[in-house]
Amino acid sequence: MGEAKTRLVKRAGGIPCGEPEAHHARLAFIALEDGRAAEAAAMRLRAKGLLVNVADRPDLCDFTTPSIVDRDPVLVAIGTSGASAGLAKQLRLRLERILPPGLGLLAARLEDMRDAIRLRYPAGPDRRRALDIALGESGILDPLDPASAARIEDWLAEKEIPGTTGSVEIALVSGDPEDLTLRQCRLLGTADTILHDAAVPAAILDRARADALRRELPFDGEPSEGLTVILRLD
Template sequence: MPLSALPLFHRVNGQRVVVLGAGDAAAAKRRLVERAGGICCGEPEAHHAALAFVAIDDPRAAEAAAIRLRCKGLLVNVTDRPELCDFTVPSILDRDPVLVAVGTAGASAGLAKQLRLRLEGLLPPSLGKLAAGLYAARDALRQRFPDGAVRRRALDAALTAGGPLDPLRADAAEGIDAWLGSPGDAFDVEPVAIVLTSDDPDDLTLRQARWLGEADTVLHDADVPQAILDRARADAVRGPSDGSPRGRTVIVRSRD
């Protein structure tokens, strides 16, 4: 199944962003831009900007503004008009520097908000400290695991549920040094096999979905549905099921 939108994080710190309109919706967009370090400006300064928010109540005026800005090369978001949007604004969970964005491609901002609130209760405030600690330890990580694929597998194993750096543990950040100093390679690189019970990716078990999400290489039968393969990491190497395993490998077999 194709994505309804391509999720991206756009850096606007120190950059101008056009925000048009008055009232609560426009004020909310200005707060969002300023929170990300952007500089709000009007249409006359559009030639300095790459993004624009249009929060104008009158439908015709909003559409006209969107067309003008788009013709100037800007990507445009029009409040409550998904059909006029080049991009939509997700509901944001902030665990700086970790950002979790929940979007519905404009289908329901209320649904995105409620999902974000559920995640707020699951992800500890210390998650940002863990991310900052891993960033600070990147040189030590490269020394401990010089090979990039090995380093990625080691991190996967450490960050998985119950691992020494489990992101849902409030004290995970305090364990980085001990984990880097531990002997041995605490991860399994033996290939695992998935035999599909149906062509529906929702029928994958939680373990099978996790294997696909962590795999470096996905070897699969020719008739395995694309919807199943889409559950793997985008950067995972793919090939026929009789190919050579490399790194953490998942072999996906079609239904009997």
């Protein structure tokens, strides 16, 4: 466990040191099989001003470390607030199989092409909608497609600016977000304006983009450009 924590610190750019050099440190990782020894070490290091993580002892931890899927520069961190490291590990293993090794290359290519993307789509809303569609499921830059990174130039060369406009009405079957269909979740995640009945709960509205315009029905104003989703709950 101690070796694993050391690798974690090094991978994050930290410099591991022993307890005698603790006055140089900010974080302490303790991996001792003897429970009393672990408690004593936690007290000593905490008294020196360090934040402490004790392996397999969440009750002694000031912080916990997530299980990480590394597709540099893309990092996916899975944490359970110390409830179950085993659960976090199994989620990581499944995500490792889903996320292609080339995902980091796609992110790096998007960063390299940032100026070209801004030149192609100078208006912020157009740029966001174009990226939403390109990076969406089955889109030309689908993050789960290992070949997506090689298609960025083809995407930028498209003559038409893709976008989602107009309005879509959704009749909710309940106020439980678990009852949303995949299509409804996708629409909420890309909508520019959300018009909703007063009865629609916050748990549903929180599935929408944080920067989307939200207005309660009836609405007499003009929605913003792009896609408008109208939510009704009977």
